[in-house]
Amino acid sequence: xxxxxxxxxxxxxxxxxxxxxxxxxxxxxxxxxxxxxxxxxxxxxxxxxxxxxxxxxxxxxxxxxxxxxxxxxxxxxxxxxxxxxxxxxxxxxxxxxxxxxxxxxxxxxxxxxxxxxxxxxxxxxxxxxxxxxxxxxxxxxxxxxxxxxxxxxxxxxxxxxxxxxxxxxxxxxxxxxxxxxxxxxxxxxxxxxxxxxxxxxxxxxxxxxxxxxxxxxxxxxxxxxxxxxxxxxxxxxxxxxxxxxxxxxxxxxxxxxxxxxxxxxxxxxxxxxxxxxxxxxxxxxxxxxxxxxxxxxxxxxxxxxxxxxxxxxxxxxxxxxxxxxxxxx
Numbered sequence: 141x142x143x144x145x146x147x148x149x150x151x152x153x154x155x156x157x158x159x160x161x162x163x164x165x166x167x168x169x170x171x172x173x174x175x176x177x178x179x180x181x182x183x184x185x186x187x188x189x190x191x192x193x194x195x196x197x198x199x200x201x202x203x204x205x206x207x208x209x210x211x212x213x214x215x216x217x218x219x220x221x222x223x224x225x226x227x228x229x230x231x232x233x234x235x236x237x238x239x240x241x242x243x244x245x246x247x248x249x250x251x252x253x254x255x256x257x258x259x260x261x262x263x264x265x266x267x268x269x270x271x272x273x274x275x276x277x278x279x280x281x282x283x284x285x286x287x288x289x290x291x292x293x294x295x296x297x298x299x300x301x302x303x304x305x306x307x308x309x310x311x312x313x314x315x316x317x318x319x320x321x322x323x324x325x326x327x328x329x330x331x332x333x334x335x336x337x338x339x340x341x342x343x344x345x346x347x348x349x350x351x352x353x354x355x356x357x358x359x360x361x362x363x364x365x366x367x368x369x370x371x372x373x374x375x376x377x378x379x380x381x382x383x384x385x386x387x388x389x390x391x392x393x394x395x396x397x398x399x400x401x402x403x404x405x406x407x408x409x410x411x412x413x414x415x416x417x418x419x420x421x422x423x424x425x426x427x428x429x430x431x432x433x434x435x436x437x438x439x440x441x442x443x444x445x446x447x448x449x450x451x452x453x454x455x456x457x458x459x460x461x462x463x464x465x466x467x468x469x
Contacts (some may be wrong), residue, residue, distance in 0.1 A: 142211045145171055147174070157191055165457045180192045186356030212237075213240075215243060218246075220254070246279065248280065249285065274290065277292050292467075293400065294456070296378050296380060298453070300447075300452050319349050320347070329344065371396070389441065404451070406443060
């Protein structure tokens, strides 16, 4: 199998996680990233900017028009301007037998909607006019939305090789280290002020990503030492935090219920605890689960197992190809 992975050199977590899963499933020689993405091959960035990293591999593709005819799949892996421009330059030379897959990991609910945010809305129609996508995967596939039959939901995932292996005693009662990219995050942080150990551990307002005291793998180690970790939507419903917390195996995740379609989503009371949309029960839920350790740890253990079963980067790639086969045969 040969896959041409047309990607953006900017930050796109779904793009990076999908590349990670493809390489772990099929191997480096089967996945040709175009352009060659330094983040995928050189360990110069810290988590989460390096979630696509799978080890060094020399660039194998140099825009050869002959090679373009040999690919089985072409992935347009991001709803970003640079990725779309690369796609429009190359797609005319791609063999007709290749299946073309668009992965839209952007925040906007409409397909390709992030291109308008970046000031290039016409790129989507241009790409479609050159060659329509066979299958589309959408991160922000809103509950209740209706899309064409070839559009499938694709949320983020987690690379379990990044999970800290060392088990340590819980250090924090309740954590939510996040920037206020949606009003509900500000509301939650206001409610938490003066409660539990939030102010002592940095669960406070006006945080900046660049000033986080917990970065890289240290962030995951600290997250793993939380008894309860909270999640609320940011620029989109899907967040890395929603997948990181269950994968740690120890914190209980209390979260608002995502408003997007998530195949094999975590189930309320079994692997996760959903609070009310207005957060009116948030403090009471936290208090209950802090007091009831056995219940809390049972749910978090279930979440870890569910994550391994359904939400690793490799499981996500398996799902992608199941959808491709289902629709295209």
